[in-house]
Amino acid sequence: MPFMTRRAALALGAAPLVAPLAMPAVAQTANIKLTLPWLAQGSTAYAYIAKEMGAFTRRGLNVEVSRGFGSVAAAQAVAQGQFDYAIVGAGPVILAAARGLPIVGTATVNYDMTMGIALREDSPIRTAKDLEGKKLGAVPTSAEFPFWPAFAQRAGINMAGITVVQMDNRVLERGLIDRQVDAITAIGSSSIPVMQAQRAAHRFIPYSSAGVNFYANVICTRPEVLAARKSQAEAVTEALLEAAALQLKEPERAIDMFIKQVPEIGITQGGRENARLSQGLMQWTMLAPEAMDHGLGYTDMAKWNAMTDLVMQYGAPNDARRPAPESLISNDFAGKIKLNASEWGTIRTNLAPFGAMLG
Structure with a gap:
């Protein structure tokens, strides 16, 4: 947000919107820590929605979600082991790797940092x-x-x-x-x-x-975590993407679920409206060929390579080393949650007012 964003449900008890995927094998309930790039807001509400809808629990995960202090700080925190996973802008992920920090992405959620x-x-x-x-x-x-x-x-x-x-x-x-x-x-x-x-x-x-564009929210962890706990990393990624799909298809219900997890959003003046705006603006960036053609979480490696070029030219220190895209992000866990053409059409219509706000 420094690669940062800034500012500041009642669940209906219905079955999950997206049919549960076959769960990666997880031996027992794992306690893990996940940091956001900034404050709890609509643009990253899927982290809380995954908790509220049981997407983490069904995968044997007990997830503690913490606010962040900017994407750069979140990337550093996960690389240094303060958290197991993080939601971070693509630019800070690339910058952290260029500085030699151990970080790796498992999926891309949003496709424009706006x-x-x-x-x-x-x-x-x-x-x-x-x-x-x-x-x-x-x-x-x-x-x-x-x-x-x-x-x-x-x-x-x-x-x-x-x-x-x-x-x-x-x-x-x-x-x-x-x-x-x-x-x-x-x-x-x-x-x-x-x-x-x-x-x-x-x-x-x-x-x-x-033509200056960066992917926004990327789910990331450390290479050592991905290597040692691959099934867990897959489970965390799928749970977050399942929640993101619910947000897309039932945005008002998603806000209700978000507020149930973060009650102060609901009691703050304008809190719900701010969450709705933040959610809608970031969801507009999901209307991209990556997600629509390949499924949620998919990363276009050519675009990631172009983003790396921008970071190295404008954002990285002189002693930074260019990270190879294939060492930093993959599509191993992407594409398992898909929406059909009709669903995407409805979502595009619903999100059009938010797209207009972004020019």
């Missing part, structure tokens, strides 16, 4: 080049800011006349709303719900419009 430029709706800035000569607010340690130069270069922006104003992530959106800056670099799935909660109309120019 990096971009947030604007007030009444802003005269209509295209990326219109940023020239303007004030741009940014959090230097955020996920998207290291790739601002890549976006500027590919969008044909002359950065020389742009004033970058360093801001705290707690006041980033407020600074834009109050016209302290003309635009901000942002993660759409985090900043848009914040602006919506403050009834601030916005527009968004995604980095992906200039």
Whole structure:
């Protein structure tokens, strides 16, 4: 979120939406720790939904889910053994590996980190080049800011006349709303719900419009864990993807289940709406050929290779070593949970308003 995102059910007792898969053999109930990239929010609610729907329990897993402090920190924490598994942005996974940290991905859940430029709706800035000569607010340690130069270069922006104003992530959106800056670099799935909660109309120019795109949530662990406890890693991955499928097909029920696991979401003013927005924005990024054609969790290795190139050029230190994509991510556990064409069509229609928010 640093590759980070920012901010802040009643289960109906029905049978699981997705028919349970044949469970990988797990000898006994295993206590494991899973960290999120940031706070509990709709974009990663499937970690809590997997608990509420029994997806972990059915696989012999007792999972403790903890909030994170940014994807970079989450990648470091799992690599250092503080957690068994983590949900981390693809960029931080690649960066951690480039720095020599032991980390490996088991599946990709979301296919766009929603990096971009947030604007007030009444802003005269209509295209990326219109940023020239303007004030741009940014959090230097955020996920998207290291790739601002890549976006500027590919969008044909002359950065020389742009004033970058360093801001705290707690006041980033407020600074834009109050016209302290003309635009901000942002993660759409985090900043848009914040602006919506403050009834601030916005527009968004995604980095992906200039070909700068990173996968968002990747399930990861350490190579030693994957080697020694492969069946467990498979079980954790399948449980999370089963919950993600439920989110896609029954979003309101998913929010109810999320709130049952994290009650403070339900009692906080605007909490449910923020969770709904965060969920919908991130789900929009699942409408990708990877998931639709190959099944949930699938990773396009050519795209992962391109993301690695971006990290090495713009985000990695000089002494970093380029990690081979095949050593960092695989599709061994992907593609077992699939939705049919009709289901994807309904989901696309339901999520269209969220896609419009992302430009």
